[in-house]
Every structure is written in structure tokens, then in C-alpha cells.
Amino acid sequence: MPAPVTSPSEFAFELALCAHLEETTDLLPARQLGASVASPGSRIIDVCAVAPGPEFDERTHITPRTIPAAAIESDVGVGHAVFWRDAFDCHPARARRATDRAVDVGFFETERRRGREYVRQATRYPDAWFSRLVGIENKPDLGEPGDLLRQLRLDVSLSLFDEVVLATESYVTGAHLNRIPDVVGIWRFDPETGERDVVREATPLATDATGVEPVDYDSLHTDVAFVTAAEKRTARLKLAERAYGKGWRRYDLPGCGHAGVDSDGRPVCGHFGRVVDPGSECGPDCAAFDPADAPEFDRENLRDTRTDWVADPSGVARRQSGLDRFS
Template sequence: MDVCAVHPGPSFDTRADITSRAIPLRAITCDVGTGEAVFWRDAFDCHRNTARDVVDSAVEAGFFESEWRGGREYVRQTTRYPADWFGRLVGIENKPDLGDPGDLERQLRTDASLGLFDEIILATESYVTRAHLNRIPESVGVWRFDPESGEREVVRDATPLDPASPGIELVAERPLRTDVELVSGERKRQARLRLAERTYGKGWRTYDLPTCANASVTSDGRPYCAHFNRVVEPGRDCGDDCQPFEAADAPSLDADSLRDERTPWVSDPDGVARRQSGLDRFW
């Protein structure tokens, strides 16, 4: 899936106060709470190295705080994790040219049958025919988007999926045979949580800007080409194959500040780590 749109839930502000980074799923689900600190290795049911990475990431993010006793590190959560910080997850598959679909049909069937997202959208620049719609699962919505004008035409509305119910994952397809796996609602819940956290921490407008003298950035952070007078997709439109390409430094973009300004995400929250009494240094 090219884009995951996270819709804020009731406790989004609480989540934003913790950290601007992603919180590892294992840090959320392990046996570490907000009460008494526990020895870090006892809190995880996974390989020691994996647990160590999770602890380090959670401490750096401000979700864990650590203290030392007798040469051993103990950790606790700085605050309770707000599980309802996100609402709907909308998956958007970007396929500008439907004339070159690749494995699009199989990908959309897999996403629709798994039901990890609340809605799935196919975004394209192509003219959408009835034949195109017939090859796409009925639950998938279709948008036709004009990158130059920014206008969007809703060709077909998405049908809401049910992320709480079990889903079916297409594992492999062979002639006369398709292997599938039943995915429980609990596994989907954890996968959605991991996806929402990864999306929250990954950022916004994360693509590389064109290293071209004709490139600039729009007010909302999209790459713009002065030669063609339109917004461009760097991975598809730019590079040595473009005749007017002129190598130069990429235009500057403070994506974090722009994201902070235009979305509910907070760039540099104060955090919720509690002040330590300092007594742990005597252990």
C-alpha cells in the first residue's frame, strides 16, 4: 500500500503528547506497565537482542524510562498507552497509469480480503473505464486525480470493510489452486496498531525531492517542475531520462515543520517522562 491515512481517534492528543516517533508494538504489548519498574529482560517473550532494541527505542521515544539497581536495568512506561488514539485507517494504492497495472489486481484482492484497512482506495490519473472497474474488487473505491490542478473525481466510493472480523490472506497462487490463511481479529488488531504507529512515526512528504535546477516545492510540500509547470512524481518523472533535467541540489523542505503546521501531529512534544527522584543512583 502506497499511502496509509490515519484518522485521529478520541485520544489522539494524548498520543501526540508522548512522542513524535513511532512506539514499537512490543513495547506496547509487553509486561511493562506504569507502576513498579521491572527487569527489562523479564518483560519480553522474544530474543534478547530483539528485546534490547525495543527497550532502547522505547526509552529514546520517551515511552519507557529506565533506572538501575544493583547493575541491572529496570524499565516502566512513562504513561498508559492510549489504544484509541487512531480511528479509521484508509489505504490508498497509487497507480497513475492503469494501462500498466502490473500486479495491481492481485494486490487489491489481497488487501480487500484481508480487511486490515477500514477503506481501500485506488488513485489514478488514467481515464477509468467499466473494464477497469470490473477487474477491481467491488469494495475498493476509485479516485481519478489530476496532479496539475489538484482536483479529484470520485469514480466509485469505497465500501467500508470490517477490520474487527477475521480476514483472509492470499499466500500463494498457482494454476487451479490458491493458498490462503485465516487471520484472526486479534492479529489484525495488532497489525493495525503496528501500521498506525509506523505511519505516525515515519513522517509526511517523505519522498526524495528532485536534484534538478527546475525543481521547487509547493506550499504544501509537493515537488514542482518549473519547466513543465506542474507537480511531478520524482520517481517516475525526474532523472537523466528527462530532457530538460539539469543536475543541482534538491530544494530544501522542512517536512516536520510543515507536517506540524498542517496536521494534528506534534513535531516536538514536551513528553510525559516523569522526573526521577535521583535515589536510583544509590542502588
């Protein structure tokens, strides 16, 4: 038997934590989402966990997919159809993309008048569908911190999340506690047993205040951008919507006879007997690769049965068709 490859511990740790949160809390976890504003793409949070709010059920009725923030914040309302371009305060190309996406997911209805497209919301958007965003940075081995402290300091100074947490498998020493910002919560998590100990509770952050985002690091100074409360509201809405639509099981299973999924939906290899990262470990370069059809994997149904997210809602788009008379 060929020697097993080294397990990508951070990937396996991350999936185990997502499965644990899904099973033991009401949080909706999603993986690898952008968590910066002034410099998009410069900060990717390992896990964004969304806490449902009082209008969560209303959100589940609309669509299981992401609704674009630009469409939500546009001047498109429920009772009166408007020319799509007049409803947006942004570049027409971005407005066009947001309109098409909102129609595609069932949030906008569309009609044509004299060759022009008019749109209205199919239903009121439930602003209070989420109550908190929890940003979780995973670092199983604190002996190899990498850019951990810089990432956590950015998260704290920007305050895009209501809470920021460090999740680790390592024993947390006093020296670790002294280096990690005081407001960052710390979880010690065992991916094998699913036990999670709260070493330190997270302190709520000022999401409604101006944030400071480092955008360029130099040996002698750091350039920063000030992110307004309004910009953060839009970024938080976009983050919550992306997390709702994406979830954490977004990997493709490999076409290998050893490939499978466990009861949580994590990708496993029957040959090596563990969770694997299909994107980096599987394929012809693996000594145990056995070409076959990829196993079937109904990730949406699995998420539906394990959370309050709804995979196939009845939808709302056709319920408003009678409102044409008001336009």
C-alpha cells in the same frame, strides 16, 4: 534545451493525492508502508491514511516518532518498573530493539538496579488515538493495471484496513467497476486541479475477524495463510504507528541548482517545471543537472502546520520520575 524526461506519473499522482488529503480532510497520509502480515514485505500499500480517534491529542503529546508495537504490547506499565527482558514475549534481540527504541522516543523511562535495566512507561498509551485506517492503491492509468486486481483482492481478503480505495485519474467505466471488488471504494482524482470525485464509496471491512492472506501464487493454485484477529490488531497498531511517525514527505532533495519544493512540500524541478522523483530522475545522469547544495526543507514543520500532528511536543518521559517510590 534538452528534452524533458518522462514524468513518473504515479509518483507525482501519489504526492498530489497526499497533499490533497492533508489539506481537505483530517486524515494523516503516509506513503509506501508494508501491508501484509504472514509474508512481511510482500504487499506495500501506496498510501495509508490514518483517521484520528478520540485520544489523538494524547498521542501527539508523547512523541512525533513511531513507537514500536512490541513496546506498546509488552508488560511494561506506568506505575511499576520491570526488568526489561521479563516484559516481552518475544526473542530477546527483538525485545532489546523495542526497549531501546521506546526509550529513545520517550515512551519508556529507564533506571538501573544492581546493574540491571528496569523500564516503565512514561505515560499510558492512548489505544483510541486512531479510529480508522484507509488503504489507498494508486493507479492513475487503468489502461495499465499491472497487478492491481491481485493487490486489491489481497487487501480485501486480509482486511487489515477499515476501508480500501482505488485512486485513479482515468475515466472509470462499467467494465472497470465489474472487475474491481465491490467493497473497494473508487476515487477519480485530478492531480493538476486537486478535484476528487467519489465514484464509489468503500464498504467497511471486518478488521476484527480472521483474515486470509495469499502468500504464494501458482498457475493452478494459490497458497494462503490465515491471519488471526490478534495478529491483525498488532499489524494495525504497527501500521498506524509507522504512518504517524513517517508521513509522506520522506524523500531527500537532490543537490541540484534546479531543485526546490512547492508549498505542499513536493519536490519540483525549476528546469522542467514539474514535480520530479529525486530517487529516480535527479543526479548526474540528468542532462540539466547543476551541482549545488540541496535546498533546505523543514518537512516536520510543514507537516505540523498542515495537520494536527505535533512536531515538537513537550514530551512525557520526565513527568513520571517521581514514581520510583512505587517500584
